[in-house]
Each structure stands twice: as structure tokens, then as C-alpha cells.
Amino acid sequence: xxxxxxxxxxxxxxxxxxxxxxxxxxxxxxxxxxxxxxxxxxxxxxxxxxxxxxxxxxxxxxxxxxxxxxxxxxxxxxxxxxxxxxxxxxxxxxxxxxxxxxxxxxxxxxxxxxxxxxxxxxxxxxxxxxxxxxxxxxxxxxxxxxxxxxxxxxxxxxxxxxxxxxxxxxxxxxxxxxxxxxxxxx
Numbered sequence: 001x002x003x004x005x006x007x008x009x010x011x012x013x014x015x016x017x018x019x020x021x022x023x024x025x026x027x028x029x030x031x032x033x034x035x036x037x038x039x040x041x042x043x044x045x046x047x048x049x050x051x052x053x054x055x056x057x058x059x060x061x062x063x064x065x066x067x068x069x070x071x072x073x074x075x076x077x078x079x080x081x082x083x084x085x086x087x088x089x090x091x092x093x094x095x096x097x098x099x100x101x102x103x104x105x106x107x108x109x110x111x112x113x114x115x116x117x118x119x120x121x122x123x124x125x126x127x128x129x130x131x132x133x134x135x136x137x138x139x140x141x142x143x144x145x146x147x148x149x150x151x152x153x154x155x156x157x158x159x160x161x162x163x164x165x166x167x168x169x170x171x172x173x174x175x176x177x178x179x180x181x182x183x184x185x186x
Contacts, residue, residue: 010022048125049108049125049171049181050130053129058130076094094130097146098136103127108171108174108180
């Protein structure tokens with residue numbers, strides 16, 4: 001059985017504001033050897049698989065500098081937990097990015113986006129029966145286009161590589177596997 005590695009030391013080596021790099025030293029319970037690991041400490045993610053009352057997915061297309069390309073993905077953002085629950089953070093991000101709100105909400109689950117080097121979770125919500133409630137309010141560092149995609153077209157868009165953001169694909173897969181994207185479901 002794989003056991004946790006006892007932490008021997010931990011020190012922050014870089015602070016980028018959005019994330020911090022920490023060097024941890026831990027001991028292997030199997031070999032007894034110590035090893036250094038670098039971990040990115042970043043706020044949790046909140047993501048919403050958002051459906052309008054007429055069964056269209058509310059997606060966002062936005063520029064992502066890491067890939068230097070626009071990405072079609074589920075709405076979401078960072079959640080630091082300051083004064084709001086993950087669901088409240090997801091609803092806030094959805095409204096800010098898309099202008100959609102209301103509806104019924106449920107937690108689909110929480111995933112670890114990259115546990116080898118990230119310490120956060122991605123909270124994934126399903127929101128159904130959404131209506132346009134306001135104009136989107138983009139941050140200065142965002143350039144977002146709202147895209148409404150019939151839920152029936154989801155798999156074809158993933159297969160064609162039009163939706164290739166891994167955490168978005170995971171969120172959409174959770175909704176699909178739960179039967180939430182089938183006709184007559186919310």
C-alpha cells in the first residue's frame with residue numbers, strides 16, 4: 001500500500017501573486033530517502049457546466065496566454081474562499097463572465113487538477129434553467145466571448161478538438177456521465 005510521505009521542511013521560494021512556489025522536502029516511507037518537490041500553491045478553481053432553459057451549454061471563448069490561443073471552455077475562475085462558498089463563487093464567476101444567472105444548482109464534485117504539482121481543487125457545479133440576467137463584466141485581463149452550444153453537439157466539439165481545455169472536458173464529462181446533458185434533464 002502506498003503511504004503518505006512525511007514532510008521534513010517547507011519553504012516558499014517565489015511569490016507571483018496569483019500563485020506561490022513552495023519547495024517541500026519529504027521522506028519516502030519505502031526507501032527512507034528525502035526528496036525535494038516544488039508545489040504551486042494557488043486558490044481553488046470553481047467551474048460551472050451551465051445550461052440554459054432551452055438546453056444550450058453556456059461556454060466562454062477566451063484568450064489563454066499559456067497556450068497563446070483562444071480556448072473554448074466552461075465558465076469559471078479562482079476561488080479563494082474569502083466570504084463566499086464555492087457555489088457562490090461559481091455563480092459569481094458565471095454571472096461576471098457570461099451574464100447568465102438564476103436556475104437550479106448542484107455540486108457535481110471536486111477534482112484535483114494536477115496533484116503532482118498543484119495543491120488546489122476544482123469545484124465543479126451544474127447549473128440548469130439559466131437565463132440571461134445581466135451584461136457580462138470582464139476583468140481588465142479578460143477578453144471573453146459567450147458561446148451557446150446545443151448540449152447535443154458537445155461530444156462532436158470535444159472530438160474535433162474545439163473544446164480541449166482539460167479541466168473543462170473533465171467537468172463536462174462529469175455532467176455527461178451523470179446523465180445531466182441528456183434531453184429532458186437539468
